[in-house]
Amino acid sequence: MAPARTGGQVPSTKASPRGADDGHRLALVLGASAWLVQPLYVVAELVAAARSSAPYSLLDQTISDLGATTCTSIDYPYGAVEVCSPLHALVNGSFIVFGLLLAVGAVLLRRFLPRPRLAAASTVAWVVAGLSSVATGLVPVDRDLDLHSVAALPSLVAMPIALLLLAGCLRRMAPGLGTATAVVGLASLAGSVVFLVTATSPELGGVWERLGFWPSYLWLPVVALVLLRRARASRG
Numbered sequence: 001m002a003p004a005r006t007g008g009q010v011p012s013t014k015a016s017p018r019g020a021d022d023g024h025r026l027a028l029v030l031g032a033s034a035w036l037v038q039p040l041y042v043v044a045e046l047v048a049a050a051r052s053s054a055p056y057s058l059l060d061q062t063i064s065d066l067g068a069t070t071c072t073s074i075d076y077p078y079g080a081v082e083v084c085s086p087l088h089a090l091v092n093g094s095f096i097v098f099g100l101l102l103a104v105g106a107v108l109l110r111r112f113l114p115r116p117r118l119a120a121a122s123t124v125a126w127v128v129a130g131l132s133s134v135a136t137g138l139v140p141v142d143r144d145l146d147l148h149s150v151a152a153l154p155s156l157v158a159m160p161i162a163l164l165l166l167a168g169c170l171r172r173m174a175p176g177l178g179t180a181t182a183v184v185g186l187a188s189l190a191g192s193v194v195f196l197v198t199a200t201s202p203e204l205g206g207v208w209e210r211l212g213f214w215p216s217y218l219w220l221p222v223v224a225l226v227l228l229r230r231a232r233a234s235r236g
Contacts, residue, residue: 024111028231031108034101035224038217041098048091054084061206063213064141064148067091072142078202083142092137098217099133099155102126105224106162112227113169122169125162129155129216156196156209159216160189166223177226181219188215 048066049056056065061081065074069092071084085091106126113119132155141148163185171178191211198208 027108028112031105032224032228034105035220038098038220041094041217042214044090044094048085048087051087052085054082057206059206060203062209067140068142069140070142074141077200092140095133095137099130103130109227114173115169118165118169122162122165125158125165129158129162156192156212160185160192163188163216174226184215184219188212
């Protein structure tokens, strides 16, 4: 006996894979976009440095001096430093915005990386770095030097670690990119270590701190572009 017909329609199961594919693609585009814009952080920092009312040295002074919200003197272990940054809102806002984008991009792009365990570890490190950057922007150096330093430290440590873990993920998928990412990560690690070791010295602090931070901001767009191109090639 034939089953009775009903007026309703049976939902198609073909829509689900297409919807999943669309979500997959959206995650890739949004995650890659979050990483592609990271160099704008460096641009914001350089613009703020150029507009500093007090003498500012990219070689010797910390990035945090550009986020000071008042014209004052910061009592560092090696002595007082005069700061006056009219574009402090740009710097602190960049800490927050690009920190959030860094973390969100890592979470969205995790599924596109091979070696799931390394990918997960790298994602955690990027999220730690991003949230640390957000906290740094919320506590400017002239408001509370000690709390600001505590907020900034995790990102200085997590960024080179995240790069090295990311390099491990990429070596199977794209050996050349993985090797290059490892070199960038080692440079970042060297900058972070030297900056922390020489934190009581007034000389070249800006160089070492930027060597710790900038490689991530400048290299992640390269990784994002490769992931986008590989995804397009796999679709055909």
